[in-house]
Amino acid sequence: MNTQTQMNYIDSAKRVIEIETQAIANLSERLNDDFITACDILFACQGKVVVCGMGKSGHIGNKIAATLASTGTPAFFMHPGEANHGDLGMLGKGDVLLAISNSGETNELVNLLPVVKRLGIPVVAMTNSASSSLGQHADVILDISVEKEACSLGLAPTTSTTATLVMGDALAVALLDQKGFTSDDFALSHPGGSLGRKLLLKVRDIMLTGSDIPLIELNASVADALLEISKKGLGMTGVLDTDGTLTGVFTDGDLRRILDARIDVHSATVESVMTKGGKTTTAEQLAVEALNLMETHKISALMVTDNEHKPVGAFNMHMLLKAGVL
Incomplete structure (x- = not known):
């Protein structure tokens, strides 16, 4: 041509x-x-x-x-x-x-x-x-x-x-x-579309619950935390206080930091190396809002807690992607 x-x-x-x-x-x-x-x-x-x-x-x-x-x-x-x-x-x-x-x-x-x-x-x-x-x-x-x-x-x-x-x-x-x-009205008329999923889907619709939630006790070893992370597959685990509330999280990023510091994963407790507090969301929050929270703080997984700050669920970016939110 x-x-x-x-x-x-x-x-x-x-x-x-x-x-x-x-x-x-x-x-x-x-x-x-x-x-x-x-x-x-x-x-x-x-x-x-x-x-x-x-x-x-x-x-x-x-x-x-x-x-x-x-x-x-x-x-x-x-x-x-x-x-x-x-x-x-x-x-x-x-x-x-x-x-x-x-x-x-x-x-x-x-x-x-x-x-x-x-x-x-x-x-x-x-x-x-x-x-x-x-x-x-x-x-x-x-x-x-x-x-x-x-x-x-x-x-x-x-x-x-x-x-x-x-x-x-x-x-x-x-x-x-x-x-x-409103956008909610629009979503109700487009429940099968990607926009509808973003506007209607809540965290409770996609999160893992019950025994699938990665959780570890405060006094557990880092090695135990790694086993829990590997077993549940979210790239992190929640850390429970003695009363069952969420006191922190231990993530892949925390693991990299302790390896760089040459800390013994068998002797160190998860309490000494975890991220205290950590970002959480609620089951009723829109999944797209949770996604915004994760992107803002550059995290790939979130714990879901109730009004007493006890864990009721967990999810990661891959689950959001699978649900069509990303």
């Missing part, structure tokens, strides 16, 4: 990005009372927001519906072609129709409007023509018009679909902010 061909690729890409960037900037300048009205209608919706569009508008509509649904506004996509053959039954009292058509004259969509209006369902239209059939049937119109498509032929929907997608995102986020939708 010659240099001129490579430059042509870059020039084409830059032209597309510049055209679409300008179109989005123009879209921002056209936000007005119609956008507020559309948000009010969607916010007041007692049922579902039913997004409808044909062709490329349908693909964008599908994504808008998914974004609305994941950010606190119940929504789904209805294909206008299927709706004309029975799927219109998806619409019911309390719903809102978010209809997308660049021209406003898409036959499959326009054919639905008389029935939709007869059902008393509000219509929020996203179109470039207020005078179109869709525009005339709509309760409010969101102007998604663009000066030109980024396609060099001026034919393939490019800039127009980008503008539509951005307008859909603007609606979804405006509603999210108004509803006070």
Whole structure:
């Protein structure tokens, strides 16, 4: 491939990005009372927001519906072609129709409007023509018009679909902010995703408990502590005071320090070489918060204690990684 061909690729890409960037900037300048009205209608919706569009508008509509649904506004996509053959039954009292058509004259969509209006369902239209059939049937119109498509032929929907997608995102986020939708709410609607795991998973969900917790008595030898570390596989062990509370931890790092000091692991007690106190967490703390604690203090494992500072669990970075928190 010659240099001129490579430059042509870059020039084409830059032209597309510049055209679409300008179109989005123009879209921002056209936000007005119609956008507020559309948000009010969607916010007041007692049922579902039913997004409808044909062709490329349908693909964008599908994504808008998914974004609305994941950010606190119940929504789904209805294909206008299927709706004309029975799927219109998806619409019911309390719903809102978010209809997308660049021209406003898409036959499959326009054919639905008389029935939709007869059902008393509000219509929020996203179109470039207020005078179109869709525009005339709509309760409010969101102007998604663009000066030109980024396609060099001026034919393939490019800039127009980008503008539509951005307008859909603007609606979804405006509603999210108004509803006070939180990260916990987002996690509940994404329990299988990595973000959901980070936001929902607690330390109690991943920690070792019972006899799997690495623990050693205060007067035990360093050699005994090493056996416990090896047996439990967390790279550390908790050290118990005589009343069963956690008084410190003995880690791989402590071991390296005593080896450098040439201390006899058989004669030395763990009390004399352990890290006193040590960082701990609780079972109810979010796993991602525990991870932040570990990263801040550059430690690879944590003991979990109760209100009386007695150990109830333990975990390490590998367990966080396995749980999808990292």
